[in-house]
Amino acid sequence: EDQVTQSPEALRLQEGESSSLNCSYTVSGLRGLFWYRQDPGKGPEFLFTLYSAGEEKEKERLKATLTKKESFLHITAPKPEDSATYLCAVQARSGGYQKVTFGTGTKLQVIP
């Protein structure tokens, strides 16, 4: 069964203090790994798709990387508006269809 584990569960950073969020996964036939951002009471918002080990993608202060077993979301010099829950998801082929499995997320708080 596909598994996605995110750590830490919660992270508190001072504004400007860089850090990384981890997503480790166990899946057969990875088709894509996704990062989403979710604000309280709202639906997740797509950030990145990574397809193969070694791939990296950047958007503003966020950079996502992928290895064969895990992905990291690096946050450089975060601002308070980066506070949100960050969700990792993997898509794999399962029984003839594409299944998307989400982790439980890392809740990030950036303090001014």
Next chain:
Amino acid sequence: DSGVTQTPKHLITATGQRVTLRCSPRSGDLSVYWYQQSLDQGLQFLIQYYNGEERAKGNILERFSAQQFPDLHSELNLSSLELGDSALYFCASSARQDTSGANVLTFGAGSRLTVL
């Protein structure tokens, strides 16, 4: 606005009752997914439809059912409601798969169900 519309935004009902949640996917998207998100759990996949046909089932209870209509909107029906069914229910849609086969999901704002 993501383009995925969910109604109602909030719903309060009693145990044993039945409710229907509605989702209109983003224009042009053929796939609709339903997810449940409880306070202490992540997004739990319930069911997926593609162009009117059921494609995949996750941990959906027998008391729950869904369908996708010819105009591509979808409804999730929850019956014999229990306290534990209180959660946020999200609908997401996706277009045809990109060349790699990865589906980017666009989520609606969710329907918050409270069962008293």
